Amino acid sequence: GQNIDQPTEMTATEGAIVQINCTYQTSGFNGLFWYQQHAGEAPTFLSYNVLDGLEEKGRFSSFLSRSKGYSYLLLKELQMKDSASYLCAVRDKTGANNLFFGTGTRLTVIP
Amino acid sequence: SAVISQKPSRDICQRGTSLTIQCQVDSQVTMMFWYRQQPGQSLTLIATANQGSEATYESGFVIDKFPISRPNLTFSTLTVSNMSPEDSSIYLCSVEDNRGFEAFFGQGTRLTVV
Numbered sequence: 001g002q003n004i005d006q007p008t009e010m011t012a013t014e015g016a017i018v019q020i021n022c023t024y025q026t027s028g029f030n031g032l033f034w035y036q037q038h039a040g041e042a043p044t045f046l047s048y049n050v051l052d053g054l055e056e057k058g059r060f061s062s063f064l065s066r067s068k069g070y071s072y073l074l075l076k077e078l079q080m081k082d083s084a085s086y087l088c089a090v091r092d093k094t095g096a097n098n099l100f101f102g103t104g105t106r107l108t109v110i111p
Numbered sequence: 112s113a114v115i116s117q118k119p120s121r122d123i124c125q126r127g128t129s130l131t132i133q134c135q136v137d138s139q140v141t142m143m144f145w146y147r148q149q150p151g152q153s154l155t156l157i158a159t160a161n162q163g164s165e166a167t168y169e170s171g172f173v174i175d176k177f178p179i180s181r182p183n184l185t186f187s188t189l190t191v192s193n194m195s196p197e198d199s200s201i202y203l204c205s206v207e208d209n210r211g212f213e214a215f216f217g218q219g220t221r222l223t224v225v
Contacts, residue, residue: 004153031212033213033214035214040219040221041218042203042216042217042218042219043154043203043216044216045213045215048212048213087154089154089214096159096167097211098144098156098169099156099214100156101153103152103153
């Protein structure tokens with residue numbers, strides 16, 4: 001099965017940097033994804049890691065360590081619009097290669 | 112990317128009744144996915160809808176409770192049957208890109224059962 005853990009809530013200041021951690025346990029790891037979900041809206045894709053290391057995309061970066069079952073999402077130069085839930089998801093190739101989601105981290109950006 | 116239209120966006124239903132949620136995609140896709148997101152919980156996969164065959168249900172979900180239709184490659188429905196307050200949740204339709212890589216989601220249907 002899958003066991004995906006991430007903090008429930010975080011608060012950070014506008015302009016600052018925040019790191020959202022995610023740990024996972026899965027039998028058939030086939031990629032880790034980060035999604036952003038604003039309240040009342042659909043999740044939208046942010047990043048993808050399948051190999052160890054850092055993937056950078058503008059203000060957002062995502063890191064993966066497969067040996068540690070660990071990822072983080074790094075948000076730089078925080079803006080008020082970054083207030084949202086951030087969902088860590090793991091694709092498991094055991095069976096149907098489905099996506100399994102963590103409970104999400106609700107980030108609040110304050111002035 | 113894919114554009115997914117899902118309706119209704121929200122509904123309030125009486126217990127014991129059923130609600131059918133529709134999902135329309137702007138391109139042909141092999142598989143469509145239905146998720147549930149209960150308050151404060153993660154997205155949980157209910158089933159995978161394949162055109163021309165029966166849906167594949169995940170553990171804890173059964174066809175009698177969540178019947179699914181997939182009449183063509185751009186459309187699917189999920190019915191929540193004999194509803195109880197525990198079914199109050201957001202239901203999301205999803206498709207994946209051609210590589211089976213990135214998932215795209217509809218806006219979701221916020222269901223409240225009273």
